[in-house]
Structure formats: C-alpha cells, structure tokens
Amino acid sequence: MGRVKHTKNELKRQKDDLKRFIRYLPTLALKKQQLQAEIIRILHARDELEKQIEIFRESVYKWVAVFAEEVHIEKLVGIEKIRVSTGNIAGIGIPVFEKVDFRENNYDIIKTPLWVDYGIEAIKELATLKARSRVLEKQLELVREELRITTQRVNLFEKIKIPQARENIRRISIFLGDLQTAAVVTGKISKNKIEKKAGALASW
Secondary structure, eight states, X not given: OOOOOOSHHHHHHHHHHHHHHHHHHHHHHHHHHHHHHHHHHHHHHHHHHHHHHHHHHHHHHHHHTTOOOOXXXXXXXXXXXXXXXXXXXXXXXXXXXXXXEEEEOOOOTTTSOTHHHHHHHHHHHHHHHHHXXXXXXXXXXXXXXXXXXXXXXXXXXXXXXXXXXXXXXXXXXXXXXXXXXXXXXXXXXXXXXXXXXXXXXXXX
C-alpha cells in the first residue's frame, strides 16, 4: 500500500472507501453462504446418483449373466452428444444436464437375441446416469472455485480493507486535529503579540 496523504481530501476518500467496503461486505458474505449451500446440494445429488448407478449396474449384471450369447452390444449403441444448458448460481454460469443423444447402429433382428433390445436400453440408461454425474462434477468444480475466490474477497474486506481504512481515518483525523490545534495556538500567540505591540505603541 502507498503512503497515505494526511489531507482533508484523503480523509474524505478513505471515509468513502470505508462506506463502500461496509456496504459491499454483506453481499459477498451472502454469496459465500449461497455457494456453500449449493456445494452441499450438489454433493448430496452426486451421492444419490452414485447410489442409483450402483443399484442399476447390479440389476443389469444379474440379468445379463443369464444369457450366454456373445453379442458385443456396446458396438450397437454409442453416445452422440451430451446436451446441457446453462444455469446460474450466485452470479456464475454452470452446466445443467438436459439429455444424451445416442447413435444406434442397425442390426439383424432375426439373428440377434431378443434380449438385445433391452440391453441397448440398459446401456442408454447407464450412460445417461454417468453423463448426469459428470455434469454434477463440473458444477462442483465451478462452484468450489467461485467459493474460493469469494472467501478470499470476504477475508480481504474483513481483515484488511475495512481495518486499514479505519486506521487511516484515525491517523488522518489525529493529524488534521493536531494541525487545527496548532493553528489555534499559533493564532492566539500572534494575537497576543499584536495586542502587546498595540499596547506598547499606545503608551507612547
């Protein structure tokens, strides 16, 4: 920080800064709370989704184990595109999951086992759950980074900017007060000297 000037203009600037810092701090603190609450929400949603994925996997593996045919079903369907929109949390943009577009390859329905249709739908469901999970992870990454930045700003205002402005105001006020006192004293001394000279001249 540069040296603070001990002037009335600087005193006004420091007071204006302090008012601005104090006014802005509650907004930052509220944003910090919103981001913390959003992180808890995302973590909860992610945990629930992981449970869904595990339960779905177990149910599909049990079902697939009944069939012995080697079909290589993963070659029949693939992800074309994961569609997301943009949401807003405490002023930051985050991805919001919409849907997954799938690419399906044609196959011979006569030669292919009947369970393959269900298997394709199961793959689609699992891929959708995983895509939702990846979007949640991206949300978490973005919100955590914004929380880090916001926390730094809150600390900057609370621990540095506001105390610093108050200390500057105190020092400048003392300095200007001392100047004013000195000016009054000097004025009185000058007045006394003038009165003494006037009295001396009058006695002639």
